[in-house]
Amino acid sequence: MNLIALPAFTDNYFWMLHDGREALVVDPGDSAPVVDALDRLGLALTAILVTHHHPDHVGGVATLMARLNGPVHGPRREALPVAVQPHGQGDHVEWNGVAFQVLDVPGHTAGHIAYFAEAAPGGPLLFCGDTLFSGGCGRLFEGTPAQMHASLSALAALPAATRVCCAHEYTLSNLRFAVAAEPRNAELQAHLSQCEAMRQQGLPTLPSTIGVERQINPFLRCDQPALAAAAREHGATSDDPVSVFAALRQWKNVFR
Numbered sequence: 457m458n459l460i461a462l463p464a465f466t467d468n469y470f471w472m473l474h475d476g477r478e479a480l481v482v483d484p485g486d487s488a489p490v491v492d493a494l495d496r497l498g499l500a501l502t503a504i505l506v507t508h509h510h511p512d513h514v515g516g517v518a519t520l521m522a523r524l525n526g527p528v529h530g531p532r533r534e535a536l537p538v539a540v541q542p543h544g545q546g547d548h549v550e551w552n553g554v555a556f557q558v559l560d561v562p563g564h565t566a567g568h569i570a571y572f573a574e575a576a577p578g579g580p581l582l583f584c585g586d587t588l589f590s591g592g593c594g595r596l597f598e599g600t601p602a603q604m605h606a607s608l609s610a611l612a613a614l615p616a617a618t619r620v621c622c623a624h625e626y627t628l629s630n631l632r633f634a635v636a637a638e639p640r641n642a643e644l645q646a647h648l649s650q651c652e653a654m655r656q657q658g659l660p661t662l663p664s665t666i667g668v669e670r671q672i673n674p675f676l677r678c679d680q681p682a683l684a685a686a687a688r689e690h691g692a693t694s695d696d697p698v699s700v701f702a703a704l705r706q707w708k709n710v711f712r
Contacts, residue, residue, distance in 0.1 A: 457554070457577035459619070461660050462489040467625045468512055469662065471583060473554070478502040480551050482571075482583045483623055487516035494523065503551045506530035506540060507585025508568040513623065526551075533567030543569060554581075561587040561611065563604025564594030572614060580618035582666070584611060589622045590651075590664040592630030593675040595709065601702035605678065608701075612676045616667030627651050627661035633711045634674045637686045637704060643671040674704055 458476070461469040464486050471482040472493055479499040483506060484490045494501055503526045506514055517528060518537050529549050532542030543549065545560035549571060556571040564586045571583040586594035587604075588611050596604055611620075631648040638644060647668065651661045669676055677683050678697035683704065688695075692703035 457552075459578065459581070459621070459663070460493065461621075461662060462493055463625075463660075464489045465512060469621075469623055469625065469660065470516075471621045471623075473551075473581075474499050475552055478552055480505065480554075481520075482621070483507055483513035483585060484516040484520055485510075485512035485514065487519035490516060490520060491523065500525055502526035504528045505549070505556075505571050505583060506536060507570060507583065507587075507623070508565040509534040509536055510565065510586070513585065529571075531567040531569045534565060545569075556583075559610060561585075561607035563587060563596055563599035563607045566598040568599075568607075570611065572618070574615065578619070580615050581621065582611065582614060582618050583621050585623050587611065588620060588669070588673075589624060589630055590620065590627040590661055590669065591634050591647075591673050592626060592708065593673075593705070596705060601705065602698050604705070605698050605701040608675055612666065612670055614666050616665065616670070618666040619663040620665060620669060621663045625660060625662065627664075628655060631672070633708050634672060636711065637674045637707070638677070638680070638682050640682060641672065647672045675701060678704070 458474050460472045470484045473480045480503040481490050501523045528540045530536050530540035532544045543558040547558040549556040554573050556573045559570045561568050561570045573581045678700040684695040684700050687700040687703035690703045690707040692699045
């Protein structure tokens with residue numbers, strides 16, 4: 457089983473999983489990169505996974521229906537451009553022997569879901585859309601800080617080896633904010649240097665892993681005293697992790 461990140465727009469990744477014959481694609485906001493990969497690799501498209509309704513995640517789905525021989529899976533509580541098999545917390549999706557557990561992860565959007573395959577070939581695999589980024593998290597367009605903190609906590613509880621397939625190459629900007637929030641985190645400093653070297657070579661910084669994110673992502677570390685202290689300087693009213701998260705997220709919104 458092969459996992460490929462298909463670059464799109466300025467910083468999106470559409471994730472493709474294939475076995476040399478059939479392919480699954482996640483959040484195809486544009487059909488062209490997917491069609492190019494299918495044709496180049498000689499693959500049949502047999503499933504689409506959608507995490508949420510934003511156009512850069514669903515904009516290519518309708519066009520891809522002409523190439524699709526299989527289902528479109530998506531969140532049950534969001535309006536999507538095509539009919540989907542609707543899913544929410546506790547549901548399961550199976551594709552070519554890979555079993556995905558559906559997780560409700562509201563915050564970025566109200567009905568956002570993620571797909572987690574604990575026994576995927578190559579190790580546990582997470583397609584998390586715009587909920588979790590390497591070193592960061594999505595903006596709260598429709599959800600509350602409490603919802604997003606709960607969603608991120610659920611993802612942080614997944615196995616450390618879980619490959620985190622985020623939908624955007626935001627890693628460097630996220631890590632620069634993380635360093636500002638937690639400047640004495642040695643693992644974070646080392647990871648930033650590593651990711652800068654990867655981007656200089658034109659390589660994606662993704663997938664990350666849950667184990668790495670627990671060490672370097674401030675939004676998964678809201679219980680850490682250093683981050684609580686930084687959050688208090690930016691509006692947190694207490695050391696409660698939700699208050700810390702809310703202050704960090706608002707600070708990140710304006711960080712340059």
